[in-house]
Amino acid sequence: MAIHVSDKIIAQIIEQAEHSYPHECCGFIIGTVLNELEVKAQSKASYYQPCLNQKSDNRERRFLIDPVSYQDAEDKADNEGLSIVSIVHSHPDHPDIPSEFDRIHAWPGLSYIIVSVQNRKATGYRSWRLTDDRQCFEQERLCIERTET
Numbered sequence: 001m002a003i004h005v006s007d008k009i010i011a012q013i014i015e016q017a018e019h020s021y022p023h024e025c026c027g028f029i030i031g032t033v034l035n036e037l038e039v040k041a042q043s044k045a046s047y048y049q050p051c052l053n054q055k056s057d058n059r060e061r062r063f064l065i066d067p068v069s070y071q072d073a074e075d076k077a078d079n080e081g082l083s084i085v086s087i088v089h090s091h092p093d094h095p096d097i098p099s100e101f102d103r104i105h106a107w108p109g110l111s112y113i114i115v116s117v118q119n120r121k122a123t124g125y126r127s128w129r130l131t132d133d134r135q136c137f138e139q140e141r142l143c144i145e146r147t148e149t
């Protein structure tokens with residue numbers, strides 16, 4: 001399991017996460033699922049699509065993506081021959097590991113990138129995938145590729 005993301009996308013995510021502090025931020029990574037026989041569950045990011053945290057209360061601890069935003073991102077990706085490969089959110093003053101709430105609301109087949117923001121500064125990020133039985137998350141490799149200039 002791995003997701004390939006450019007350093008440019010990581011920088012956008014970190015900027016959004018730090019800017020949204022102390023609230024959780026969220027967004028989508030749009031890209032391609034790589035179907036390589038040897039390696040299961042690999043994807044490659046094309047771009048980052050930030051979205052608004054629609055949660056009206058407790059935005060320090062929760063995020064909510066409304067179904068319309070999800071559908072819009074999916075339709076746009078579809079038109080481009082791409083798909084949503086990852087849902088990104090931040091954990092203000094909490095580690096970059098999924099919460100029980102995250103597990104209950106996650107779907108298998110997608111990557112979940114979590115950014116930990118401590119006192120307005122992003123201190124770490126990891127990518128996770130829900131197991132098919134939805135019992136737990138497994139960490140996956142997050143490969144950062146340098147953008148050529």
Ligand SMILES: [Zn+2]
Pocket residue numbers: 089090091098099102114
């Ligand atoms: Zn979370």
